[in-house]
Amino acid sequence: IYMCKCQKYLRRTLIMKHFDTKIQKIKYELLKSVIGYSFSGNLKQGCSDIIDNIENLPADSISSCCIYKEQAVMRERLKLLCGNSNNKNVINIIKPACTGCSSGGYIITDTCRNCISHRCASVCDNNAILFTPDGKAVINRNNCSECGKCQRECQYNAIIFLKRPCENSCALKAISINDRKIAVINPDKCISCGQCINSCPDGAVDEISFITETIEILKKSEHNKRYRVYAVADPSLLTQYPECSCGQFFSALKKAGFENAFSYAEDLRNSLDIQAGELVDNGLVISNFCPAFISYLKINFPNMQKHISSAVSAAVSAASSVKINDRNAKVIFIAPCSARKQEFYQNDMIDSVISFNELDALFEYLDISPYDMNDEQDYYSQHFISESSEKCFISGNISAVLDEAVAQKGFNHLKYRSAVCDNIDECRTAFLKNSKKITVNTFIDGCVCSGGCGNGSGCINMNLSKKEHS
Numbered sequence: 001i002y003m004c005k006c007q008k009y010l011r012r013t014l015i016m017k018h019f020d021t022k023i024q025k026i027k028y029e030l031l032k033s034v035i036g037y038s039f040s041g042n043l044k045q046g047c048s049d050i051i052d053n054i055e056n057l058p059a060d061s062i063s064s065c066c067i068y069k070e071q072a073v074m075r076e077r078l079k080l081l082c083g084n085s086n087n088k089n090v091i092n093i094i095k096p097a098c099t100g101c102s103s104g105g106y107i108i109t110d111t112c113r114n115c116i117s118h119r120c121a122s123v124c125d126n127n128a129i130l131f132t133p134d135g136k137a138v139i140n141r142n143n144c145s146e147c148g149k150c151q152r153e154c155q156y157n158a159i160i161f162l163k164r165p166c167e168n169s170c171a172l173k174a175i176s177i178n179d180r181k182i183a184v185i186n187p188d189k190c191i192s193c194g195q196c197i198n199s200c201p202d203g204a205v206d207e208i209s210f211i212t213e214t215i216e217i218l219k220k221s222e223h224n225k226r227y228r229v230y231a232v233a234d235p236s237l238l239t240q241y242p243e244c245s246c247g248q249f250f251s252a253l254k255k256a257g258f259e260n261a262f263s264y265a266e267d268l269r270n271s272l273d274i275q276a277g278e279l280v281d282n283g284l285v286i287s288n289f290c291p292a293f294i295s296y297l298k299i300n301f302p303n304m305q306k307h308i309s310s311a312v313s314a315a316v317s318a319a320s321s322v323k324i325n326d327r328n329a330k331v332i333f334i335a336p337c338s339a340r341k342q343e344f345y346q347n348d349m350i351d352s353v354i355s356f357n358e359l360d361a362l363f364e365y366l367d368i369s370p371y372d373m374n375d376e377q378d379y380y381s382q383h384f385i386s387e388s389s390e391k392c393f394i395s396g397n398i399s400a401v402l403d404e405a406v407a408q409k410g411f412n413h414l415k416y417r418s419a420v421c422d423n424i425d426e427c428r429t430a431f432l433k434n435s436k437k438i439t440v441n442t443f444i445d446g447c448v449c450s451g452g453c454g455n456g457s458g459c460i461n462m463n464l465s466k467k468e469h470s
Contacts (some may be wrong), residue, residue: 194457337456355458
């Protein structure tokens with residue numbers, strides 16, 4: 001008995017949440033509160049109580065200058081958690097919280113040597129650089145156009161450019177600062193990768209949650225009697241639960257209220273069969289698996305859209321298969337990132353979507369530990385996630401599975417290369433190379449999240465490295 005208890009304890013420690021910052025922990029606890037109020041049918045009053053009780057929180061849990069501002073921040077945060085937003089972009093700025101950062105821009109540091117040449121001032125077209133009585137340079141922010149000429153001219157490297165954390169995290173420059181010093185997301189540039197969410201020290205960047213909508217779907221099914229609720233999960237889900245078997249996780253989902261659960265591992269394989277044929281016919285194929293990767297391509301390299309695979313998204317294909325077999329079914333998609341949530345807006349086959357992190361909070365509220373569940377051994381649990389698909393989603397490289405598809409289709413004579421892109425910079429490099437000169441027999445396999453889907457913005461442990469996930 002003692003050994004069994006020790007084993008259970010060790011298993012639970014494997015999934016202990018690792019929070020990079022305190023704001024992540026605060027948001028997680030708030031998420032669990034919203035889940036509890038939603039299940040009890042007291043969501044509106046519960047959210048009101050959370051706002052009213054802010055004044056009773058410890059001082060180190062309040063980041064705003066006063067209670068009233070903190071209540072305004074909490075009100076907006078709860079709106080997003082309850083899925084209330086007029087913004088069709090899944091990532092939003094909580095404006096009352098976006099005041100903690102400095103305005104940024106160019107500043108002159110203490111390493112300024114009060115030199116005689118004043119190169120910085122001589123190249124400034126806006127007369128933005130002034131000098132104190134002791135000869136030190138300062139920048140007049142009202143005149144500065146942030147052209148950067150002064151920084152390049154300073155031989156002492158005394159001029160630096162400060163950017164807000166959210167701006168720094170966005171490789172696509174989709175975030176800018178308006179006249180009120182509030183961050184603004186440009187929907188025409190944003191690909192919903194979610195990298196900015198965890199970069200904000202004050203939690204002012206967040207995504208819409210559909211957890212309350214998901215709970216309502218589960219509740220109204222009356223334990224799957226009125227209609228059946230199915231979970232369609234990204235195959236990288238098990239990377240979040242080391243040493244947990246497919247059968248155990250399958251049982252955990254059923255205990256949480258789902259009639260059945262599927263991953264789209266087999267749908268991905270079918271999609272890659274199609275892409276293998278396209279590679280033979282067209283010479284250049286761009287994988288359509290990662291929605292953020294495809295959004296980036298469409299925005300920045302529109303002339304290459306014609307090379308995107310015509311295969312239906314594996315996630316949409318899995319949801320469609322469920323609804324073909326059960327027309328009244330409700331499909332809940334379990335996603336690793338914000339881009340997958342954005343995909344939910346664009347497809348009617350998916351009824352709701354939650355992130356890995358939100359599923360984990362749901363499990364915790366319902367006191368479900370996948371490690372303590374029975375290891376179901378039926379067709380569905382055994383095919384929940386295949387070994388090859390799990391590996392490719394961990395590494396962010398689906399090319400390995402494409403190799404199998406090419407071989408099985410009898411295209412062994414085909415000589416092709418895979419351009420594997422593991423982040424935005426690598427995606428940009430691959431597209432630039434192929435936009436100038438199309439490389440024959442090339443498969444471009446891209447994933448915006450470095451390390452693969454197991455490191456997406458909606459994952460449980462955001463600070464785990466690629467090696468730890470593997």
